[in-house]
Amino acid sequence: MKLQLAIDELSLEQALIQVDKLKQYIDIVEIGTPFLIDxxxxxxxxxxxxxxxxxxxxxxxxxxxxxxxAQLAYDAGADYVTVLGITDDLTIKGCVEQAKKQGRKVMVDMICVKDFATRIPALEELGVDVIAVHTGADQQQAGRTPIEDLIEMKKYVKKAQIAVAGGINSKTVEDYMALQPDIVIVGSGILNAVDPVHEVELVHRLLTD
Amino acid sequence: MKLQLAIDELSLEQALIQVDKLKQYIDIVEIGTPFLIDxxxxxxxxxxxxxxxxxxxxxxxxxxxxxxxAQLAYDAGADYVTVLGITDDLTIKGCVEQAKKQGRKVMVDMICVKDFATRIPALEELGVDVIAVHTGADQQQAGRTPIEDLIEMKKYVKKAQIAVAGGINSKTVEDYMALQPDIVIVGSGILNAVDPVHEVELVHRLLTD
Incomplete structure (x- = not known):
């Protein structure tokens, strides 16, 4: 089970310092959307x-x-790029073709996708590598967590890897682990903790025990 | 009718040079998504x-x-930011609230939104400023244009401004003008023309005649 650290609200300078402190406990560094805009x-x-x-x-x-x-992201050195599951098949196809050309991976963000039963088989048919359950920040504010969506998604995913994101921290990570995702994504749960190194260590220990 | 120049595939240096040449003919400069990633x-x-x-x-x-x-974009100096029409109402609400705080505007990109009849009234209720019909680059490759969507959208928009984007150039702009959008978005039609200054002048003349 891989741990992905999502960085959303740091400057590049701060992010490089934080990752240096946390690197031994993480597998994937996510350049989050607001960080990318920045x-x-x-x-x-x-x-x-x-x-x-x-x-x-x-x-x-x-x-x-x-x-x-996707090419922009891969050329910059990204191993994975995200595409929205809600978009057109042609767009997802373009990402997958580029990924195959460069030996990289495509992760589909399922935010706002409602119909898993038809969308997940279509995404697998298109050849995506990872499908990510994602309860967005705005939905989290409204009290939602990704746990029910992860349970639902597990029913339909046959070959892609599974990732999960949305307000996960050391107190809740075991609930997700029970459902055996391939990648657990934690952002503010680590970076906004009083002691990020302690928090990442805790999450890492739970994931690898 | 405003002319928005969409810049997608230029470096920042090239973009500043191009806009300097074209500025007298355009109203809005769009920092396109790939340009923003770059x-x-x-x-x-x-x-x-x-x-x-x-x-x-x-x-x-x-x-x-x-x-x-939205705050990131407005703080950087943007007058407009785009939000996807397909996303959660909470996300659109967050953009609109930020826009009102800063005296800026929200444009909704309707790419991949299928049900205009229910979505457009909901977006207007949320207080967005502009609703943009957008046939994406990948859909254009498959032969689609935004003209039918613009006709359809006009039926439902009551108070928001209307923008249109998707492969428009000096040869096709009059088809769109007949439908009286508030903002016409042209990108590669100008920037990939043999003579971009001549092309933007043509489009500008048609829009203001």
């Missing part, structure tokens, strides 16, 4: 250059121009 | 600083964390 592809480039031993995910949430935008 | 908010900042007389749109295609991501 710093652009430079964030992916510098993170990959400084931490070549970690995988980098560019959370571009691609909605159009799949091949072109 | 350069980050610096693209919005530098464009606004160099061309304070033009409006700047940040095509962030917000899907989550509405207030936070």
């Amino acid at each position: 710093a652009g592809r430079k964030a992916v480039e510098q993170m990959k250059r400084k931490f070549p031993e970690l995988e980098i995910l560019c959370d571009a949430k691609i909605m159009d121009a799949g091949a072109y935008e | 350069a980050g908010r610096k693209a919005v900042e530098q464009m606004k600083r160099k061309f304070p007389e033009l409006e700047i749109l940040c095509d962030a295609k917000i899907m989550d964390a509405g207030a936070y991501e």
Whole structure:
């Protein structure tokens, strides 16, 4: 089970310092969407250059121009790029073709996708690598968690890897582990903790025990 | 009728040079999604600083964390930010609240929204400023244009402004003008023309005649 650290609200400088402190406990560094709006592809480039031993995910949430935008992310050094599950099949196809060309991966963000029973088989048919259950920040504010969606998604995923994101921390991570996702995504649960190193260590220990 | 120049595939340096040549013919400069992935908010900042007389749109295609991501764009100097019409109402509400706080505008990108009859009234109720018909680059490749969607959308929009985007150029712009949108968005139609200044002049003349 991999641990993905999602960075959303740090500057590039702060992010590089934090990842340096936390790197031994994480597998994937996520350049989150607001972080990408803030710093652009430079964030992916510098993170990959400084931490070549970690995988980098560019959370571009691609909605159009799949091949072109995926290429931008992969050329900057991203191992994974995200595409929105709600978008057109042509866009997802463009991302997958680009990923295969470059030997990288596509993660589908299922935020706002309602019909898992028909969408998940279609996404697997398109050849995506990872399907991510994601309860967005705005939905979390309204009290939702990704646990029910993860249970529901498990029914339909046959071959893709499964990731889960949405307000997970050391107190809740075991609820998710019971459902055996391949990637657990934690952001503010670690980065906004009083002691991020202690928190990441806790999460990491739970994931690897 | 305003003309919005969408910049998707230029570097920041190239974009600043092009806008300098084309500025007298355009009203809004769009920092397109791939351009934003490439350069980050610096693209919005530098464009606004160099061309304070033009409006700047940040095509962030917000899907989550509405207030936070809109604030990033507005703080960088954007007059408009885009949010996806397909996303959660809570996210759109966050963008609108941030826009009102800062005296800026929200444009909704209707890409992949299927049910205009129910979605458009809901978006107007949420207080968005502009609703944009958008046939994505991947759908254009498959032969679609935004004209039918614009006709359909006109039936439901009561108070928001209307924008239209998707492969428009000087040869096709009059078809759109007949439907009286408030903002016409042209990107590669101008920037990939043999003579972009001539092309933008043509489009501008048609729009203002």
